[in-house]
Amino acid sequence: MNKKNSYIISSDRLLTLIKRDFGLDDSKRIATSEEKIIVKLIYISYVCNELIGILCGKMNQKNFKYTSIYDFYYTVSNSYNSAINGFLEISKEMMQKEKEFNDYLKYKKSFNSDAPPAIYD
Secondary structure, eight states: OOOSSSOOOOHHHHHHHHHHHTTSOOOOOOOOHHHHHHHHHHHHHHHHHHHHHHHHHHHHTTTOOOOSHHHHHHHHHHHHHHHHHHHHHHHHHHHHHHHHHHHHHHHHHHHOOSSOOOOOO
């Protein structure tokens, strides 16, 4: 066991802890808090990788190449950012068109007054 910056757990001990969680081992040695955390992180990592693998298996068929979790999140965030930037551009265009329309209405209103035209000598 190395307690510097990380905790090292042997593969045999890890397997024992996992078997114990599934009721396949009845050993009595109590797991330390570090071992419990490592086992939980392994479960989380496994489940996340399985879910991403299932989702990306379908995406890989559509030219979305998944090679790692980092690659997956990077590609998703790029797609998300592109969509947000697209909406921002649409919003800018709509605001510009609304401003142009309001300017046109002001211009048109200046010619549609009910007052008679002024006559100059």
